[in-house]
Amino acid sequence: MSTVDDLIARSNRLGADPTTTNYAGGNTSAKGVQTDPVTNTDVELLWVKGSGGDLGTLRPAGLAVLRLDRMRALVDVYPGAEREDEMVPLFDYCLHGRGGAAPSIDTAMHGLVDAAHVDHLHPDAGIAIAAAADGPALTKEMFGDRVLWVPWRRPGFQLGLDIAAVHRANPQAIGVILGGHGITAWGATSEECEANSREIIATAARYIADKGRPEPFGALRHPPLPDEARRERAAALFPVLRGLASTDRPQVGHYTDSDVVLDFVGRERLAPLAALGTSCPDHFLRTKVRPMVLDLPPDAPLASTVERLRELHEEYRAEYQAYYDRHSDEDSPAIRGADPAIVLVPGVGMFSFGADKQTARVAGEFYVNAINVMRGAEAVSTYAPIDEAEKFRIEYWALEEAKLRRMPKPKPLATRVAFVTGGGSGIGRAIALRLAAEGACVVVADRDADAASTVAGEIGGTDAAVAVTVDVTDASAIVRAVAAAVLAFGGVDLVVNNAGLSLSRSLLETTERDWDIQHDVMAKGSFLVAREAARVLIPQGMGGDIVYISSKNSIFAGPNNVAYGAAKADQAHQVRLLAAELGGHGIRVNGINPDGVVRGSGIFAGGWGAQRAAVYGVPEEELGAYYAQRTLLKREVLPEHVANAVFALTGGDLTHTTGLHVPVDAGVAAAFLR
Template identity: 80%
Template sequence: MTEPTSHGPDAGHGPHPQVAALLERSHRLGADPRNTNYAGGNASAKGTATDPVTGEPTELMWVKGSGGDLGTLTEAGLAVLRLDRLRALTGVYPGVEREDEMVAAFDYCAHGKGGAAPSIDTAMHGLVEAAHVDHLHPDSGIALACAADGEKLTAECFGGRVAWVPWRRPGFQLGLDIAAIKRDNPEAIGVVLGGHGITAWGETSQECEANSLEIIRTAEEFIARRGEGRPHPFGPVVEGYAPLPEAERRARAAALLPVVRGLASTDRPQVGHYTDSEAVLDFVSRAEHPRLAALGTSCPDHFLRTKVRPLVLDVAPDVPLERAVERLRELHAAYREDYRAYYEAHAEADSPAMRGADPAIVLVPGVGMFSFGADKQTARVAGEFYVNAINVMRGAETVSTYTPIPESEKFRIEYWALEEAKLRRRPKPKALATRVALVTGGGSGIGRAIAHRLAAEGACVVVADRDTEGAARVAAEITEAAGGRAGDVAVPVAVDVTEPEQVAAAVRAAVLAFGGLDLVVNNAGLSISKPLLETTEADWDVQHRVMARGSFLVAREAARVLVEQGMGGDIVYIASKNGVFAGPNNVAYGAAKADQAHQVRLLAAELGEHGIRVNGVNPDGVVRGSGIFAGGWGAQRAAVYGVPEEELGAFYAKRTLLKREVLPEHVANAVFALTGGELSHTTGLHIPVDAGVAAAFLR
């Protein structure tokens, strides 16, 4: 099948040549969304390597493991199996009714430690007699696979080069079916899998990739030719349903998203993502979208992330906001009832418990699509998959009629014991998972440390600062530390907290980025240290505008979202020891901090009925890494105390009970302690982070 090589997977000579070719092919295929969706499909290679135990050559198969992504696949993401043992499983196969048992048998075929966990498609790759196999989910291929007369269309499109496989749930039997079709059709380069996707093969990696691309591009061209006589397969634009202008559209989305996120989080908290791509806006504007959306998606990779169907708002985009919200609540209640009925209609005695009845996709005519998931990436990918589904529907409706697999089959996959086992393997969520945090003054110092800590604990973070470069730098640091894609963990926002319009815009940006808001840290501040007689009205005004007024404006705007969501939330004020302790030569700063301190108590009393907790942190002597101290406050305070500025941190430490210097990270620790879940019944509290200043003890 392939040339022998002495380079085994553990030989220390780098990747096996077949593995290197497999990874390169996977990256090329996965980089183009026309070929497959994120984390969708898999690819494999077979080759000969030396068995380190016997020293004899042995045939192996390397295949993308469960949960990986072709575009970013690494060698560690491959399952490695002995081909002789994998193919010997056909002799003990108990039949389609018990085919799930074969997944556990893959463990007995592992070579060495076996690499990544084998996926359900492993049998397809191992049983097909070809050195290289690709299984992909291209929109064009699924369009044919989900057309009412898909088998006939496949023959028209490809002739004998591509065969048709009727729908069958992925598993061992599907692998046997495809292997038999390849054996019986030696001229075929691949198959269209009914309701699912495509599979292609080749004796070299290059041939396999070329065959995959031939199937995908040929299907695209076939659909495009048929589309010349049917330019609008989704029907005409419904009067009043055309997309709103961009500014109005985004404003409407920001107004609706907190409500929708709260509804979508009825069973468990979710992060949101907003999409207003041309494909989505066109789909929800046209007459056929209610019918098609109700049919749901078909490809297993699609509906496992999008649920069987979306929630579709059925009012025009220009209706009053209150009416749209009222209708969303009605539709959400009906959606939950329908989902429960779907579950009860198909569940069996051994089915997993219902996981949640809330929608993952919400379509809003004129506005776009809201998608939801356990984190931003999951929410974004769910939206991307529904765009794939729209493309599939368009293709199927262009050449025929969109006909997805039956709901009974969707249920068999959604509540598959193997899918349930995959969910159980996921790591336990971090303490702040699903929470969206807005940190003002996040571009440096204490704010930067807080933003980093909240993100490290699982939160999505909006880094807000008047210093746009600083905010962008911190958001990039967080993204790099998380190893994620820009925008999935942190986003920067420019804001002057003294300007109501900018504060409102920053909160809207948070909502549009992550679906809502859960945790607000009022950290923006500055300080001017002067005696009373030297303090000017401007000195007084600027400190009160930034800290007292700014905190009020941020809290007010954030509270609107928190109340609309109905999910509770946290507001944390970074106040100061000086809010309770009368230090020398800082009347304006101390008074502004005292204002913030009392806002904590006032808002805790007012917002408690909504489950919103308001607490404060009182730092002192945070010199190293502090933007305020670096901006002149350090020099001023050093002059007051008669010490060199570079020794100010040590000076502050010596006067504390613990004799320890306070760093920005210590303040961040306190913010996490207040918001991480263990102090769920605490509100109206100020936590000192000052290493012990007896004169500032709270009374």
């Protein structure tokens, strides 16, 4: 294997375990020789994980590639610790060829340490020692002179110099514990480097397990609620919490009720430990300086719990503003929002928030790492994270601000959670795909579980879409489906009532069952979905959209269509009624009236197409063309055209439109709105 292949393989192995290093945290490097194609001479290069990359999924394109001679020459122009941020732009002048990924702040650590391979990791056990009050003594006791202690220093050029000096002065050492931060290890080969990293981590973990106190978080005061009750409570609280966490800007949520979390939130020392905040810079950049903690038992009445959460949120915002005011100066970036990223609820679990689902999920994963760190530090010592002023320096670092400014502009529906019924095929599938393409998290709801799962899979992983199985005629099934949506993403913002079916029969041939099933699915089903969605949208307090996929048949009177047309007319008037009722909550309700959508339609494929073709006396395969020829534009309506209209109503340009029906029928004069 090549040097790069070895580095990638080692990185992926180390990054596969979140207790070894967290998502996008840590970095690895290798040094080697290649021939410079310009001078045809050998040059020594440094390959190091680039800024923002993740070890577990690292690929060669994620490596920064630098000339080692130029990298080390930066020592001669280093202006000192007070101006070390000036060194980061100089890394670009050390790049070899196109340079690969952008070099990270930790590049100096890897380039200046005179070892062929270097790992910098954030393992839970290692940070537990790094964040312990007597970390230097513990390090000496565990490792002797094999692993040395380096006092806290913000990541940067000076830290690289410090570690390089320790390496030069201690040829017997395999690595260091970085106070308040993590570990760094090195080796002459990739195998040796990885083995040294794992030795440090395993030794620290073994020490904590063998010598640590058994219950460092104190007695269990609030056992977890039973599974069903816990998730029911979480679903009730999540929209409220998401609304609070979105006071400054909309957020997506993630819910965690792992054993680690449930144990921590139930312990007597929850509040004082949580107040100390997280330690490792990678942690609090994603979790904020500290979480918001509910101080009520899990069996407290829901109404009083919600009221207390609102009070705590106001207190949290005031405290965060005070924290910013204490440490900011004229050069500090503007405050980025005072809402919590992590909320801990005894007996229920953890709610984490971010600008998208992945960010919210990763914030929760980092706080699980932080819990493990606190447990380890308290087991063998006292948890003593870096002080608040240093946390602020990291959180509002100019380099971090620059990284945020490089982020791409969010898509129009970013942070919005869409719930699409009948999303497993036809129009619903097209709507789900379009909303996801515009940035929404999508819940694909369908009676056909396989179809829903297929569409969710087309969209992407569970950070982008989830599938739920639901019969919209069943009120209890809708309750469960909406709760699943809430638990997946924190709430619901955009509901599309699309589920439908049709039977084409004359009045005399239409049975009660024909009438009932069409009204149950479309009229009653839409009502039930809208009602359950409103129970989330209203307490969430973020406004929202409900869109009905009605039909031109809600206005146009065609033959052999009494049950379907009447059900669609019911849906059409629900739009007006709900627009009037929900407008005060900022919830907009609109409808779309498509013409017959033949191609890609589940309804038409299920027999409706053959029935309508018989009514009009045309072959079924020509039905779409028949519909097109009777329109003013002479164009066939496809599922994506309906999806376009849904996006037009919800994408942000029609913020003052509610109670509207949008025709998507290529111009059917008889269906013009009057």
